[in-house]
Every structure is written in C-alpha cells, then in structure tokens.
Amino acid sequence: MSSAPRTIIDKIWDAHAIATREDGQTLLWIDRHLLHEGSFHAFDQVRRRGAKVARPDLTFGVADHYVPTRNREAIAPDIRRMVDQLVENTTEHGIALFGLDDPRQGIVHVTVPAQGLTLPGLTIVCGDSHTSTHGAFGAYAFGIGASEVAHVMMTQTLWQKRPKRMRVRVEGALPPGSTAKDIALTFIAQVGADGARGHAIEYAGPVVRALSMEGRLTLCNLSIESGGRLGLVAPDEITFAFLRGRPFAPKGEAFARAVIDWRQLASDRDAAFDREVVIDGSEIAPVVTWGVSPEQALPISATVPDPKLILDVSRAEAARDALTYMGLSPGMKLTDIRIDRVFIGSCTNSRIEDLRAAAAILAGRRAVVPGLVSPGSATVKKQAEEEGIDRVFRDAGLEWVDSGCSMCVGMNGDLVPAGERCASTTNRNFKGRQGQGARTHLMSPAMVAAAAITGHLTDMRPLLEGRAP
C-alpha cells in the first residue's frame, strides 16, 4: 500500500481494487447492488447467458420508479407488469425486495440509506444516475447502465477507470434560508452541467461539515447534474450518529470496530486533487432554475438572462431554445414567473427534513395552485404523520400521497400536463421530464412551498420570518 497522501476517493478505490490491467482498467469489488423495476433489461441479459446472480446477499431490490402513489389497488396493467416483473426477478434469484407492500418501500436512494445499508467506505452501484446520493456517507456510489448492472449481477464486480478527483470546498457559513439544494445548484451553474465530467467529487469545507445527513444526501444526489461520476462527503460524528442502531448497520462491537475504520476515510492533508473549486457559502442565496438544464440556474432575486448577451454560440443557442420551451422572455424577474402546480418529492428532496422545511412555510397558509407531496419512503411518510406534518400539507390544499419516484420522472403516471409550469423539488428540469411539454423549475422544498402560496416563484425568506425553519 502506498504511503503517499491519498484522497478519500483513492482510499476507497484502493480497498476495492481486485486487479488492474495494463490498460489501466481496474476490476472493482462492489459491496451493494441496488435494483429497481428498470433492472429488467439486465435480468434479461443474465437469463440469455443462462447465468445467476452471484451475490444475492449483497443485492437489494426496491420498487420505486413505477409504483403508483395513490390508489394502489387499481394499478394500470402496464404499470402493474413492471412492478410484478421486479417481484418475479428478485424471487427467482433470491434477492431481498422492498416491494409495494413492504413498510420499507420508498425511493431507493431514500430508503436504503435509512435502513443502514449505506455505509462509509462501501462501493454502491445501481442502474440509476442518482446513486451518487449515497456518497453522503462517504461511500463510493455511482449510477450504471443495464449492461453494467448485468455484469455486477453475474460477478459482483465492475471494470472502471480511476476517476479524476475534484474537491469542492464550501467556505464560510450558509445564510438563513439557503440549503443543500442551493449549494448544489450554485455549484452546477458555476461549472456547467458537464463541468465535473470524468471526476469523482469530494464535498468539503465548513458548510458541508455543518450539513445534516439529509442535506448531504441532497448535495451528493445532484453530483450527476454537474456531470460528476459521483460525489461524497467524508464520514464524521454526524454520519456515525445517524447510522447507529439502523436495521442493517453493524451492531455493538462490530459497529465500534467499523467506526475505527471509517475514521480513516478522510483525505490526507497533502492529498492532491486534479481540480479544486471553492465556493463562498455566505454568498449562496435560494436558487431556482429558469431553463431546461440544471446549469441554467440563478438566485431568486435575478432576472431571466438575455441570450443576446451570451458570447458562446452553443450556450447562447441553448439559452434561446430553453426560453422558447419555457415560455419566458429575457429580462423578466424570476419572481414574476407564474406557476400552475407544485411537486414535493424525489430522491433529491423528500426526506423528513425536507418535508419539515416545506411545512414550516405552509403552516396556517393555503396553496393557490394544486400540488403533490410524495414522501421519500413509507417510513418517512409514517414519521411525518406522527409529527402532524401531513395535516399541514392537506390543510394547505396539497395532496399527500404514497412514496415513489412519482412526478420527478412521471413513469407511474404522475405527470405535469403539457404547457403547465411546475415548481419542483426534483433534480431535472429537462424538456418533458415531468411530462410531455411540461415546464419545470427546480428549487428547495421551502421555495416550492413559498411558490405554492403565492402562485409565482417567490423568495421564501420573508415568509419564514417569525417561524422556526
């Protein structure tokens, strides 16, 4: 083992490297493989080869992408087939499944960490780009395609090239009202949606250290929207406290032993990064997106950009195209953008803290537009109901539904109608992402709550005055 200073990224990599070929490709051991309904392509590949899942004990299935969020008894047949297919495939291969009726069902990137399956120093893969979420625990977690899913199923390994390393240091302290979502969107707007391509990101600095596990999950979740392969935060006392006592986490002596190992998972002081980005946390305001890429994001106080003032040809045309799709004109205030509905949910922002933040704004107020609130898991839903948060959403006029990927990706039929504009806590404002012709503005849960109350994009900070955030 090398004694040269190493980053956390390299430490985890080295601990999982089985063999490295002359061409630089390394065979990595995979500690956790997460599956969902979309994994059927990979199961088909495994079947075609007459192979079996090598390590079902390290593989977990979660029904999330297609699950209905209401009236689960009356599922449309084509959706039903997607959910049933996952049951059949996981049963055939002896894989544990958090299925439709399981109390642990939820979005894979919400429920798996909450179950204590995500641990520091693990390699975690899933056929979903937001697998970067699990990096919040100091895990090396990344999304893969169906062919790679099939490869992991058959071998519990994956060929990878060592990524470049990027450190994003967020200095200072966040102003009140700014959240992990705002850090992420600020970073993506700064480096671009392909700015971190080929890199693994370590988020560091006092602002990141001060984030709760929920905040870190949101921050790491959005790594893929900067083009990053993955994003992680070195584990610390906040991580260990979160994990202690979780169902699948190590217990007793084993936990104590694990914490000793996990404490080694910090970048060495002189470890070299290929790229460093420094962000002044005190300058981060609540951010909203105005376009069709997460890089098209600005503080809520800004105005819609004028493509004529963008020098780069490709970026100017992208902005023009975005404004046409979004139905916006250059120079208009972001706070003048009227919305038709709201969505609170997704692997980005559907955890208990997210729901509390939205509820703090909504309490005692009415939404003037319709909206959907889908908690990140059945467990989160239950907790929110115990805290009475569901009443706040219902009393405000929003629909409180079951957990799933829901209106973030619309696969289950939760869609934003064509031409409508949605203030959303999700991760992608891509054309048609929430439904054909739908227009999406990304923002934090409290910002979505504020937009619900006023009917237009709104700075939530004045609405929070005199209230506990």
Add this chain to the structure above:
Amino acid sequence: MTPLTIVESRAIPLALANVDTDQLIPARFMKRPRTEGYGPFLLHDLRVDPQSEASRLDDPAFAGAQILVARRNFGSGSSREAAVYALADYGFRCILAPSFGDIFASNAVKNGVLPAIISEADVETLLNDSMLRSGGLVHIDLAQQILRVGNHVVEFEIEPVWKTQLLNGWDDIDMTRSYSTAVADFVAHDAQARPWATPSL
C-alpha cells in the same frame, strides 16, 4: 458485440447542446422489451416537430445515416441504457460531440456505439458543412481516429480502452471470468479486513 472499425454513411447534424437521455428516449417508452426495438422512439418528442433539428431523423435525404453530430454534453442525465438502444436500433454506430455524459458513453461502448469526442469548433464546422448537410458520405476510421467528409479531415478522441473494446468487439463478462482466482482471493482477504461490510439484520 459486433466489432467497429470503419463507419461510412450519411451523418445527421443535430445542432443541440445538452441532449439528455430523457430526450433520447422519453420515460414512457421504456416499459417494452428490447426485442421490440427502440428505434422509433429515438428523440421522439423533439422529432414530431417538423421544424426541429431532430426531424432530420425522418428526412429521406439522410436515410441510412449511422453517424450523428451533436453539441456538448450529449447523453447527460439518466443512466437509462435504453437511450443507447434507441440510437443503435435506429442505426447509429457513431456519435460525434465535444462531450458526453459519462454513463451514456460507457453504455454506448457496451452496445458497440462509438462516442467520439471532437472540439466545439470542429462540431460547429461539421454542423455547417454543406456536403454533410446535404446527405454526403462521412467516413470514420476508428483505428486512425479520424473522420473525413470530402477533403475535410477531423481527428477525434476516444478512451484507449474503449477503442480497443470497440475494435475487437470484446465482451466484459468473459474477460472478468478469467479473473475468478483474483476475485476469490480478494473476497477471502476482505472478509478479514472489513467484517462490517456485509449487511446483516
């Protein structure tokens, strides 16, 4: 996987940046098995507009095109391999762009599709090339890492590992199985080194 050495065909110019995988295949088409073919759903929601860049996919002047030229950050977003299925089933064997989503590029290679990187300036030149725009043949040589349209020659980049894999039509699984001893040694050692890494209820 079919080896890829030379591609010669018409090339479709797609003057769009950030063509994410949700555009390449909208989520609602992903429930069907691959055997049904994904080609008709490639860029479905953009392609329906006859004024759009993507409408060239249905233009007889570009019939048989196996090459696509696009702007930066092609294939960003969702890891859905169905995006590559749609491209491959349509007939594309090479995508030229200044940058690709990492997961997309990896998925492409696994399906025998070449994600070739060319500079932003070269992309703009190709997008405006009259020969290319009128359905002229583009010649791509993977071994040489060059493309030719008329007398115009452009060099492209590709990860060396992916180049070898595409040229040979290698299969990862067979390669990995030849490492079974190393894997077994790793697992035995790892059980001692990280006893906490195995999940237990």
